[in-house]
Amino acid sequence: MDHPSVIRPAVHASYHRDKMGKTTLFQSSRLLVGLNAFEPGQEHALHAHAGMDKVYQVIEGEGVFLLEGRELPMHAGDLLVAPEGVPHGVRNTGTERLLVLAILAPGPR
Amino acid sequence: MDHPSVIRPAVHASYHRDKMGKTTLFQSSRLLVGLNAFEPGQEHALHAHAGMDKVYQVIEGEGVFLLEGRELPMHAGDLLVAPEGVPHGVRNTGTERLLVLAILAPGPR
Numbered sequence: 059m060d061h062p063s064v065i066r067p068a069v070h071a072s073y074h075r076d077k078m079g080k081t082t083l084f085q086s087s088r089l090l091v092g093l094n095a096f097e098p099g100q101e102h103a104l105h106a107h108a109g110m111d112k113v114y115q116v117i118e119g120e121g122v123f124l125l126e127g128r129e130l131p132m133h134a135g136d137l138l139v140a141p142e143g144v145p146h147g148v149r150n151t152g153t154e155r156l157l158v159l160a161i162l163a164p165g166p167r
Numbered sequence: 168m169d170h171p172s173v174i175r176p177a178v179h180a181s182y183h184r185d186k187m188g189k190t191t192l193f194q195s196s197r198l199l200v201g202l203n204a205f206e207p208g209q210e211h212a213l214h215a216h217a218g219m220d221k222v223y224q225v226i227e228g229e230g231v232f233l234l235e236g237r238e239l240p241m242h243a244g245d246l247l248v249a250p251e252g253v254p255h256g257v258r259n260t261g262t263e264r265l266l267v268l269a270i271l272a273p274g275p276r
Contacts, residue, residue: 065246084248089220089272111198137174139193163198163272
């Protein structure tokens with residue numbers, strides 16, 4: 059993908075029957091911009107990134123952000139920041155597909 | 168603002184009559200997550216960040232991304248990545264307010 063160019067994220071979504079689909083839109087040493095695509099019932103289990111901050115933004119669909127001991131309902135447009143070391147995840151609890159923009163800084167090696 | 172928590176970006180937008188309004192949603196050494204808010208006709212002129220990648224995502228409204236020698240129409244949901252050193256900007260060419268999520272990595276000092 060050439061940058062800078064105007065990206066409509068949903069066009070690049072990749073869904074899989076077995077598990078969450080992942081797409082990389084941009085990657086550098088500073089930043090990873092990707093998509094996490096969830097069929098109904100799929101999840102990305104609670105996990106944490108040492109030394110990396112994570113931003114989620116809900117592109118379409120509904121579900122919950124998974125945090126330690128909590129689940130927070132999410133809707134299209136919602137944003138969540140998981141600072142480095144803070145466990146986080148996503149579960150599609152809806153009946154439609156769920157697409158989430160996932161940004162990590164710095165980019166994983 | 169406490170993190171992680173669910174953020175509805177538009178709630179935090181700050182518009183100004185004189186110039187683009189800015190809001191910081193999260194800041195660390197790794198990452199800045201902010202909002203740029205444009206009244207009709209306002210712009211953030213072409214500029215570049217040495218050593219920092221920028222991500223824009225349009226929350227609401229319409230306008231153009233400014234690039235060197237080009238203007239690219241933008242609509243709600245569109246995303247653009249300006250890798251480090253690449254000049255970029257935003258102009259609200261619409262009749263409504265324009266709100267853009269602006270992410271920089273690493274965070275400015």
